[in-house]
Amino acid sequence: MSQPSPLVRPQALLLDFGGVIVQTHKHPDGRDHLAALMHQHLAAAGFDIETTRIRESLDAGITALKYWKNSSSRLREPHELTHREILIDYLVSDLPQGPRELLASEAAYWTSQKNTLLSGHVVRDGIPELLERCRAEGIGLGIVSNAHSGASHREILDSVGLGRYFDVQIYSDEVGIRKPHPGMIHLAVDALGLSPAQCWYVGDTLDRDVVAGRRAGAGGVIITRCHRTDNPPFAIREAPDAVLDTPAGLLELLDAAVPPSSAAAGEDAGVDKQEPGALLIDHGGVISASEKNADDRAAFRDELAALLAPAAGEVPPRELADRVLGRAVTAQKAEKKARRARGDHSEVIARTFWELAADGESPQVAALLRGESARLMAGWGKAKSRRTMRPGVRELFEYCRDVGRRVVVVTNTVSGVAVRAALADHGLCDLVTAVIASDEFGLRKPDPSIVRAAVAASGADPGACWFLGDKPENDAAGARAAGITHRVLVRYPEGPAHLAASQDAALADGTATHLIDTPFDLIALMRTHDQRKNS
Incomplete structure (x- = not known):
């Protein structure tokens, strides 16, 4: 067992299924049995497909699924395949359309059969004792598992008398996402009424389990070693807090765990007084005026x-x-x-x-x-439009450069390429850290995720950022949803009356925090705020 230091005692344990609760082993004749069962089912419906042909398709599909799982582990928020996709695109992809569709019509059944026919499941050492101890000490229990048949996992647990211990079971085929997506763990802790920091997550893989635990902010991330642990498909930077030979080692970790520190709860998580933040700015109508x-x-x-x-x-x-x-x-x-x-x-x-x-x-x-x-x-x-730079934009960008405030353009556009070309024409590229364009990001303001991406690209805290836009429903609303503190709208004399009215309404209801007449006016707002903050 490898353990660098005691962990904080958890209020719940979240366990992976395979490699933690159970050890799996392959049935040598499992694929033959599955192919024979499919052949029988197809023959009953009048499809004469040789068992060997079905077996060949299963072999190819299972191999492809392995590569798909490994590549999915590289994604930040991977989604799970549906049961139909597993059948149609992988397991029986080589069969004619009729047999494919017949088998896919019972896809959930076949994924369950695959799980039980191809592999055996044995409860790992220490699991019964661990579950009893958690129940006795009021430690919540949940399962967080990548599975192509959560239903069969539930049946396996019930068959060995362990299902009754768990307060929540999260399986990827049932929730539509898979580890290392942190949402898997977030779903479990939400169901338990806890936060990730109050829970330990226990898995057996580095690329899926350790990464998911770290991304989710679990209070402890622990590995119980199995045949997959030491052979990740690619290099992993994240490391577990402890590596155990068997789940029995979790009992020792609980013995050594320290109570939550009241001091940790009092740590100041606020923005550094000296944090310069960033300027997030819209393009069309703010940096540039346009005309056909x-x-x-x-x-x-x-x-x-x-x-x-x-x-x-x-x-x-x-x-x-x-x-x-x-x-x-x-x-x-x-x-x-x-x-x-x-x-x-x-x-x-x-x-x-x-x-x-x-x-x-x-x-x-x-x-x-x-x-x-x-x-x-x-x-x-x-x-489609010829663009001219608005007065005051260059001075604003240069002020931000001088005070260490990065500038990120976040824009709804048909072409981020065209936006960058306009910035180059204006001679602003050296003053801009990044351009987050909706056609490249896939989402438009007011979706907060595109604003959050701009904040992340700036390296700043959203509480220290400024957003300058012109449309309340897109710019101010998106910035507010993303937690941006300073939400400024610029109005221009040539702007339509309805836009001015909506800007006034946004200021009145708090969607916007300031209205200004030119980008240059933002310099005075920033300078006054910076002086107060640093005084």
């Missing part, structure tokens, strides 16, 4: 026409280009409006934009647009 330019649009139309000429047939290529571009712009506006109405903040990305453009056109036109969608979107983003 007929020459730029005509040049883009000609480029689009040249691309589509081979598929135009008897239609003049420019007419075809005008038609598909007009359709895309109209459809994009309607799609954005519909998504906004239902609270969907996903962005209409380049591929979707040009798929909308191709609606009703020939397959050749659709293929040309889809294949060039990224390049076309960048070109359209540059051509």
